Amino acid sequence: MNKHSNTSPKSAAFSITNSYHNHINQSMNNEDDFGCIKVEISDLDNSCPNQTTLSLMRCKKQIIHPFRNLLCLIGWRPFGADSLKRSSILLRIFNIIYPIFILILLLFNYTYEIIVCQGKLNVVTDTKTTTTTTSTTSLSPSENHTLLNWSSLIPPKPFHKINVTNTDTLVCGHIFTTYILPDLLHFIAFIIGFIYFRTTEGEPMYSLMEKVFIHADQNMRQFSPNRVIRRLKIFLLIGSIWVLASVATHALSNAMNDFAHPLIFDTQNNLKGKSVRYSLFILDIACLLISNCIHLTIVINFVAHCEMVVFYCKSIRTRLEEKSIHLLEAMKQILDLGQSISQLNSLVSRMMSILIVYYLERTILGIILLMVNEIKEPIMYAYRALYPMVWLSILLFCLGQAARVTSKCEKFHRVSLGMRVYGYHAASSADLDGFLLFLSKAELRAKLFGLTIRPGKIIFILVTTMVICVILLQTNIIKSSNFFLQ
Numbered sequence: 253m254n255k256h257s258n259t260s261p262k263s264a265a266f267s268i269t270n271s272y273h274n275h276i277n278q279s280m281n282n283e284d285d286f287g288c289i290k291v292e293i294s295d296l297d298n299s300c301p302n303q304t305t306l307s308l309m310r311c312k313k314q315i316i317h318p319f320r321n322l323l324c325l326i327g328w329r330p331f332g333a334d335s336l337k338r339s340s341i342l343l344r345i346f347n348i349i350y351p352i353f354i355l356i357l358l359l360f361n362y363t364y365e366i367i368v369c370q371g372k373l374n375v376v377t378d379t380k381t382t383t384t385t386t387s388t389t390s391l392s393p394s395e396n397h398t399l400l401n402w403s404s405l406i407p408p409k410p411f412h413k414i415n416v417t418n419t420d421t422l423v424c425g426h427i428f429t430t431y432i433l434p435d436l437l438h439f440i441a442f443i444i445g446f447i448y449f450r451t452t453e454g455e456p457m458y459s460l461m462e463k464v465f466i467h468a469d470q471n472m473r474q475f476s477p478n479r480v481i482r483r484l485k486i487f488l489l490i491g492s493i494w495v496l497a498s499v500a501t502h503a504l505s506n507a508m509n510d511f512a513h514p515l516i517f518d519t520q521n522n523l524k525g526k527s528v529r530y531s532l533f534i535l536d537i538a539c540l541l542i543s544n545c546i547h548l549t550i551v552i553n554f555v556a557h558c559e560m561v562v563f564y565c566k567s568i569r570t571r572l573e574e575k576s577i578h579l580l581e582a583m584k585q586i587l588d589l590g591q592s593i594s595q596l597n598s599l600v601s602r603m604m605s606i607l608i609v610y611y612l613e614r615t616i617l618g619i620i621l622l623m624v625n626e627i628k629e630p631i632m633y634a635y636r637a638l639y640p641m642v643w644l645s646i647l648l649f650c651l652g653q654a655a656r657v658t659s660k661c662e663k664f665h666r667v668s669l670g671m672r673v674y675g676y677h678a679a680s681s682a683d684l685d686g687f688l689l690f691l692s693k694a695e696l697r698a699k700l701f702g703l704t705i706r707p708g709k710i711i712f713i714l715v716t717t718m719v720i721c722v723i724l725l726q727t728n729i730i731k732s733s734n735f736f737l738q
Contacts, residue, residue: 303477310481325545326545327351329450354542358442358542358543361539364532371639374430438543444603444606448599457560463592468567480563487556494642498642501638501642506536554596554654555650561661562660565660579677586694596698608650614640615643618641654698655705659707664696665692668684672684672688
């Protein structure tokens with residue numbers, strides 16, 4: 253007879269009940285601070301046969317995670333927010349202190365720019381060589397180093413009698429339009445971005461990504477998930493290059509002038525002066541890096557949202573052209589697309605509009621400084637040429653993305669007219685007329701400053717600006733020392 257036959261049903265049931273209670277107690281001991289039992293989902297790995305799921309996982313790893321790390325860096329997202337466990341007390345205190353620390357760095361950067369006239373952006377004084385006096389003075393090598401200016405970019409060799417340049421007083425004109433106004437715009441964009449990402453956590457863009465990947469077709473190269481991920485990775489790469497170029501341009505400016513500023517350099521104590529000078533330089537670069545990362549975050553959020561809208565629009569329009577989607581389902585997706593564009597035109601567009609003014613002001617100022625520059629130094633020309641290029645590139649990039657959204661969405665009208673003429677499945681003329689009316693009422697346009705951005709408008713503004721600049725140069729209203737612009 254089997255040895256288990258001696259076990260009664262009652263004892264067997266009791267044993268099963270004990271094992272069940274032990275399992276429950278073990279699960280409760282393993283639960284986290286939120287009182288939730290940790291559940292492992294085994295089908296979300298690389299062996300998952302669903303291509304949409306794999307694409308979303310790859311997008312989260314390669315795009316969303318780096319973007320969230322960028323948000324944490326500038327204080328717009330708490331550290332450890334993705335963790336399922338409850339944050340420790342130290343981490344929660346750090347998440348309170350860190351945004352305050354970022355705010356202090358920004359305020360220091362704004363103040364430091366005004367004190368040292370950062371970038372030398374005065375059109376009157378910073379584009380001409382400095383005049384010298386005839387008095388001779390015996391100077392030490394450390395004092396001689398403080399006399400560097402824009403007209404003498406290479407430190408002179410130590411000698412006793414030199415012509416002393418008249419740099420006792422620092423001229424920093426147009427402080428409000430050159431420094432205070434751009435810094436105010438940047439600070440407002442920072443506050444709006446902080447509130448937006450702390451309240452929404454970027455969910456509008458993430459949900460739009462999911463919609464795009466769900467409706468994407470793996471077999472169509474134009475809007476396949478791989479193409480979407482590749483495009484967003486290119487945006488992140490371009491943004492990183494822009495941040496490095498901006499920091500390098502600023503470092504070139506500091507290396508040429510701010511190192512030699514008498515407010516920074518202590519002529520009485522050479523060692524102490526060098527330590528203070530380099531400390532301020534490193535702190536200034538760190539503040540500028542945080543400031544440019546704020547620019548990068550707002551721009552990447554805006555252009556990525558625009559790109560998702562463009563891919564979503566292509567997906568719907570292609571199915572309409574192929575007549576592979578029902579008319580009612582197409583209207584539902586277009587309505588959902590309009591809601592995504594409305595989210596784009598809300599706080600995301602307002603942050604971007606504020607920075608567009610910032611970029612436009614910097615671009616105009618940089619072009620003017622390049623045209624009227626009279627300092628015949630290669631390094632100076634390189635700096636003056638790089639400065640407007642940095643800001644013009646990001647300005648055109650943002651405007652171009654907004655214009656693409658409007659341009660792609662307007663193609664729905666062309667498709668709908670073809671449907672009205674040639675018919676669409678079994679849809680009646682009344683249904684097609686209703687579809688035309690629906691598209692005419694749908695707000696499928698990207699806006700900045702509350703105005704619709706179209707490619708024609710951008711081209712018209714650029715051509716008009718170039719014509720005006722040519723007229724001003726030809727009539728000598730703007731006089732340039734550059735041989736090619738005379």
